[in-house]
Amino acid sequence: MMIELTTADxxxxxxxxxxxxxxxxxxxxxxxxxxxxxxVVEIEILDASKSVDFKELVLRIPSGVIA
Incomplete structure (x- = not known):
């Protein structure tokens, strides 16, 4: 899994x-x-800074999953 925040928000x-x-x-x-x-290959969120609080973003990867 890859997470990317672009300069286009x-x-x-x-x-x-x-x-x-x-x-x-x-x-x-x-x-x-x-x-x-x-x-689903990827999920795209437009105007991300308006809907995602990046200070609170926590990624949890279940055990046994190779990331």
Whole structure:
């Protein structure tokens, strides 16, 4: 998993390395990018600083998961 905050105030959470072939607008500036199987490849949050408190952002990776 990769998390990136761009200079354009977009937070991208990349979940897998698959090619993105489709996108679904989930509303309120959240877009899910999908692979050919319809699985979520990445989540994009527009105007991220308005909806994510980066001081409070905590990532929890379950045990047994290789990040």
């Amino acid at each position: 977009v937070l991208v959470i990349r979940l897998r390395d698959d090619e993105v072939v489709d996108s679904v607008d989930l509303g309120e500036g959240v877009i899910a990018h999908l692979n050919e199987k319809g699985e």
